[in-house]
Amino acid sequence: MNWEQLLSLKRQGDTNKRLRKEQDETRLGFEVDYDRIIFSSEFRSLQDKTQVVPLSKTDFVHTRLTHSLEVSVVGRSLGRQVGLLLLNKYPHLQNIHGYQANDFGAIVAAAALAHDIGNPPFGHSGEKAIGAYFKKGEGKTLKSVLTEKQYQDLCDFEGNANGFKILTESREGREGGLRLSYATLGAFMKYPKASLPKKPTKHIADKKYGFFQSEEASFVAIAQELGLKLRDAKNNLFARHPLAFLVEAADDICYTIIDFEDGINLGLIEEEYALEYLIKLVKGTINTDKYSALQTTEDRVSYLRALAIGTLINEAVSIFMENEKAILNGEFDTGLLDISSYKAQIKDIIDISIKNVYESEEVINKEIAGYKVLDGLLSTYVGAAINVYSGDISTYDKLVLKTLPKTVSLSNDALYDNVMAVCLFISKLSDSNAMALFHRLNGISI
Known part of the structure; x- marks a missing residue:
């Protein structure tokens, strides 16, 4: 891999090459990435999503939003320090292409800012709750009608892959998702692989997965543009973008110390x-x-x-x-x-954090509630999505569908796309909104 490609300013839909030396120094492309993320509705919802203590109303306890901002600050420092050293090592990046140390900081800061944008309500227990619904709950009926990889996407629902979907998925009025630079998207992708094969090696990039089947083509196109090393052509397993290691380090530093x-x-x-x-x-x-x-x-x-x-x-x-x-x-x-x-x-x-915080009674009790809420929401909306696909929509389904935002599109063309669409909708809910919606659907006064 080489830094010239890895620092690509290209965005989805571009027809002309973006050159660093031609950038407006008052509004650099990598800094635009940061702005687009921070003004997105998906990022704002992180203010009411669990970091450690679910639904905590204590002022000094972190939410996903404050955690993401802090990871971004640490990431910026990491990127700038590394950038300065890399420009000394490879002076042509600055002398010929115009890159500055702050560019590396801006890329890592933007990717770090978005690193939790795909996390569902109730923290990592939310991911497990969604996976459990498809693996052992009502959703296991989908195993016989989806491809192996599509079903695995659901059984191991992954916030990183969901984040990539949010950042890149096109919809009417938002073609290309947030249209971030490929360099930032590369730094965001800590696990450049699909859900299968599962942990094929002990390589850190194989620990989880980074894209759903619905985004495979987009992912491969971005990886190829960045020149990411292909580790397994059959399964589209790529090497990490080098700056993804800094995003990961920023997250590790913050959750270790701040939790x-x-x-x-x-x-x-x-x-x-x-x-x-x-x-x-x-x-x-x-x-x-x-x-x-x-x-x-x-x-x-x-x-x-x-x-x-x-x-x-x-x-x-x-x-x-x-x-x-x-x-x-x-x-x-x-x-x-x-x-x-x-x-x-x-x-x-x-x-110590695991024993005293993550496994504390308050955290466990709230995570149990989160499981119940997400299982209930999935039962309602996945059921409706399946019935839309099969053409067997009940009166109840019609009422349920009216509660979905207009950005959620369901059809009778692809069952997997319908199920992923409602999972995406549920994943974007804040903790409080997920709880409130669950209560409304179950006729519980709040």
């Missing part, structure tokens, strides 16, 4: 016990006098969090540059922080 911070602020993790783990991570950079002067838990945690994020940013940049050749060759097969010298400290922090 831990939420646990402390919620009282789920004891302050004295927790701060010891953060101090182990940043012991070489603490200003003892400044730290001792801090009076509140929130201030102490905030100070250590800032140091920890800075430490891990520098670590990720160093690992990326040390392995840049292998990354360009598609041979680097692990996450950046998976080989960090701070791996043990990161593991300790994550283990």
